[in-house]
Structure formats: C-alpha cells, structure tokens
Amino acid sequence: MKEIFIISIEVVLISSLISFIISFFISFLILEKRLKFLFVFFQSFLFIPSVFLGLLFYTLFKRSGLFGFLNLLYTSKLIIIGETFLIIPLMVLFIVNGIKEKFYEIKEINRVFGGSWWENLVLIIKECKQSLVSSFIVGCGRVIGETGLAMIVGGNIEGQTRLFSTSIVLFTMRGEIEKGIHTGIFLFVISLILNFLYFYFAKNGNFFKEY
Amino acid sequence: MEISLRNIEKSFSGVAVLSNLNLLIKNGEILVLSGENGSGKTTLLRIISFLTLPNNGKIYYKIENNVFEYKSPYKPIREVILKISYLHQKNIILKGNVEYNIKIGKILRGEDNFEDTFYNLIERFGICDILKKDIYEISEGQRRIVCLLRCISVKYDMLILDEPFTNLDSNYIEILKSFLNEEKNKKKSIIMATPGLKILADLHVDKILQLGKDGKIN
Numbered sequence: 001m002k003e004i005f006i007i008s009i010e011v012v013l014i015s016s017l018i019s020f021i022i023s024f025f026i027s028f029l030i031l032e033k034r035l036k037f038l039f040v041f042f043q044s045f046l047f048i049p050s051v052f053l054g055l056l057f058y059t060l061f062k063r064s065g066l067f068g069f070l071n072l073l074y075t076s077k078l079i080i081i082g083e084t085f086l087i088i089p090l091m092v093l094f095i096v097n098g099i100k101e102k103f104y105e106i107k108e109i110n111r112v113f114g115g116s117w118w119e120n121l122v123l124i125i126k127e128c129k130q131s132l133v134s135s136f137i138v139g140c141g142r143v144i145g146e147t148g149l150a151m152i153v154g155g156n157i158e159g160q161t162r163l164f165s166t167s168i169v170l171f172t173m174r175g176e177i178e179k180g181i182h183t184g185i186f187l188f189v190i191s192l193i194l195n196f197l198y199f200y201f202a203k204n205g206n207f208f209k210e211y
Numbered sequence: 212m213e214i215s216l217r218n219i220e221k222s223f224s225g226v227a228v229l230s231n232l233n234l235l236i237k238n239g240e241i242l243v244l245s246g247e248n249g250s251g252k253t254t255l256l257r258i259i260s261f262l263t264l265p266n267n268g269k270i271y272y273k274i275e276n277n278v279f280e281y282k283s284p285y286k287p288i289r290e291v292i293l294k295i296s297y298l299h300q301k302n303i304i305l306k307g308n309v310e311y312n313i314k315i316g317k318i319l320r321g322e323d324n325f326e327d328t329f330y331n332l333i334e335r336f337g338i339c340d341i342l343k344k345d346i347y348e349i350s351e352g353q354r355r356i357v358c359l360l361r362c363i364s365v366k367y368d369m370l371i372l373d374e375p376f377t378n379l380d381s382n383y384i385e386i387l388k389s390f391l392n393e394e395k396n397k398k399k400s401i402i403m404a405t406p407g408l409k410i411l412a413d414l415h416v417d418k419i420l421q422l423g424k425d426g427k428i429n
Contacts, residue, residue, distance in 0.1 A: 108262060109315070109319070111287070111292070112260065112292075112295075112316075113320050114289060114321075115319035126305075127306055
C-alpha cells in the first residue's frame with residue numbers, strides 16, 4: 001500500500017504541475033490573442049476517453065512505435081506524460097473561465113500605467129490565485145481517479161506502475177472485493193481532502209458574496 | 212501636451228460610432244465630451260489612450276517639442292502612455308487594501324516615491340481613515356474615489372476621465388472640481404466624458420463637444 005501511495009502521489013503531483021504550467025501559458029495565449037478557436041479545440045478534447053489516449057500513447061511508445069527507442073512503456077514516466085496530456089484541456093478550460101474577467105481588467109490597468117509584460121503576468125497570478133489553485137486541484141482529482149490510460153501505458157506492475165485506481169481494478173478481478181473497497185475509501189478520503197482545499201481557496205476568493 | 216485627431220473613424224460590427232472626427236486639444240484646456248449613451252464618448256477616450264484601435268485616421272501627440280504620430284498599424288507609443296493618465300468608466304479594483312489599490316498606479320509607472328504630495332492628495336479627498344481597509348469592505352462611491360486617486364496620483368500631462376462624477380456625493384464632486392481647476396491652472400490638459408452638463412457648474416471648461424448617435428460632432 002505504501003508503494004502504491006508513493007507512486008500515485010508522484011504521478012499526480014508531477015503530471016498536474018507540468019500540465020498546470022503548460023495550461024497556464026496556453027490559457028494566457030488564448031486570452032491575449034483572443035483565440036476562440038483554440039479554446040473550442042481544447043474543450044473538444046474533454047470528450048476523448050482516457051483509454052483512447054492510452055491506446056494512442058501505447059502505439060507511439062511500444063517497441064516498434066515512433067518513440068519505442070525511449071523504452072518508456074510500462075514505466076511511471078509514461079503514465080506521467082500521458083496524464084499530463086490528458087488533463088491539459090481540463091485545466092485550460094478551468095483557467096480560461098476562471099481568470100478571463102480579471103485578465104482583461106488587469107491588462108487595461110497595466111496598459112494605462114505603462115507596466116511591463118512581466119508586471120502584467122505577476123498581477124494576473126496574484127489576482128487570480130484562487131482560480132489558478134482551484135484549476136490545479138481539479139487536475140489532481142482527475143489524475144487520481146483515472147484508470148484507463150494508467151492501465152494501458154503502465155501495465156499495473158507492482159511497485160512500479162501500480163496506482164490506487166489500477167490496484168482497485170486488479171483487486172476486483174482477483175475477487176478481493178474487501179481490499180478493493182478499502183483502497184476505494186482511501187482514494188475517496190484523498191479526494192475529499194482535495195475538495196475541501198478547493199472549497200477553502202474558492203471561499204477566500206469571495207465564493208459567497210456578502211450583501 | 213497637445214493632441215490633434217485627424218479623421219478618426221471607428222465602427223463596431225459595421226455600425227459607425229465615430230466618423231471623420233477631427234479635434235484639437237491644447238495645453239491647459241478642459242474639454243468635455245457629452246452625449247447620449249452609445250454616442251461614442253468612451254470609445255473616443257479609449258482611442259486617445261491606446262485602449263481601443265481606431266479603424267482609420269491619425270492622432271498627433273505633441274509633448275514639449277516632440278511630436279508623436281499614431282497611425283496604422285496603430286502601435287501604442289510608450290512615451291505618450293507615460294504622459295497620460297486614464298480613469299476607466301468602470302471601477303477596476305484589485306485584491307488588497309485601499310492603499311495598495313491607489314499605489315498600484317505609481318508602482319506600474321515605476322514612480323516608487325510616495326512623497327508628501329501623494330498623501331496630501333489622499334488627505335484632500337478625506338479617505339485617510341479607510342486606507343488600510345480591504346477594498347471589498349468599502350462602498351462603490353468610495354471605490355470610485357480610490358480609482359480616481361490611483362489615476363491622479365501618478366505624474367501626467369493629460370488627464371482623461373471617463374464619467375468621473377459617477378457614484379460620487381456632492382462633497383467629493385466639489386473637491387474633484389476644485390482639483391481639476393487647479394490642474395488646469397498648472398497647464399495640464401483634461402478631457403472628460405459626462406452624460407449631463409449640469410454637474411459641470413464651477414468647472415472652468417474650455418470646450419464642450421456634443422457627440423451625436425451618428426458618430427459625428429453636433
């Protein structure tokens with residue numbers, strides 16, 4: 001269980017962090033250049049099943065695949081890469097919708113007073129902190145609960161690529177229902193903590209307006 | 212600072228808001244733009260401040276002996292931006308206290324010296340007691356004062372104010388008008404938009420421009 005916990009946390013944090021950084025700059029680009037098409041494009045990716053993405057990565061990274069020489073198939077590294085790609089559209093959607101209103105206001109203030117591009121970026125991060133943290137937590141939640149992609153590209157290898165979600169699949173197939181339920185409850189507790197964190201940050205951002 | 216607008220045109224979705232507009236704003240002048248809602252007052256102010264792109268036309272900015280030409284493809288001129296201060300029609304506030312919201316203008320301008328004149332201005336508008344308050348805890352009228360102070364506390368040659376009197380009580384309106392008269396005497400140019408003209412009593416206005424719905428000056 002300890003190994004599963006460590007690998008799962010590693011996968012969740014690293015993939016969410018990389019995805020967050022990429023998504024932030026994509027969102028910045030979409031809002032700055034008003035690329036509505038790109039936003040719709042990313043939104044459409046939300047409908048793609050994770051197993052399909054897993055299959056795609058499997059094809060690319062299998063021994064005879066385009067990136068087969070990297071020997072990444074059935075490693076936690078490939079799960080991280082796959083999950084990163086999986087949650088980028090989700091994060092872009094949340095970041096764009098979370099910051100768009102403040103984005104243009106800050107841009108105007110910055111333009112009026114002659115601030116630099118860097119000052120604009122810092123102000124946006126500072127002003128939209130809650131929305132950005134919320135987007136990160138949503139991404140983490142998506143990765144924790146994801147099974148299809150992790151099974152296909154990870155192979156559910158004990159001590160190497162076995163995560164909470166994939167271990168539940170294995171316990172169920174073995175008929176060890178009790179173990180599966182315990183793992184599921186543990187997973188639920190983690191997502192409960194994440195959601196409380198989400199709520200806490202959202203609340204600080206005037207979640208409930210006072211009148 | 213002098214500004215000369217030549218044949219400025221602007222339309223939104225094919226509807227002309229400003230058409231062939233020519234205008235000269237001289238040093239130390241107070242120019243008031245008046246007109247109904249949707250007559251293009253804000254659009255004109257935003258074009259002068261580089262916040263909205265015109266479809267056509269040129270603007271000449273004369274700062275001391277230098278003349279800057281703003282023409283297609285309309286790239287904002289930094290030297291001019293630093294000489295103009297603009298007050299938005301809508302109150303734009305940032306998270307934090309009142310003091311931070313006022314200071315952010317000077318911080319972005321790179322004017323880090325918060326000398327006596329800065330605090331005198333705050334004292335003049337009588338908001339010393341709310342300086343440390345969170346911006347979300349004050350009224351809309353007080354937020355207007357905060358945005359106004361952010362705008363007038365920076366160094367400028369031209370002040371562009373979009374409906375500055377909105378949400379202000381009579382006391383603040385009088386303070387603002389006397390401040391603007393003093394700025395005029397210091398040879399600062401002021402352009403402001405206001406829907407009504409009654410409020411302008413006691414303000415030393417040089418020109419009033421009535422914008423029509425057809426995008427032309429009446």
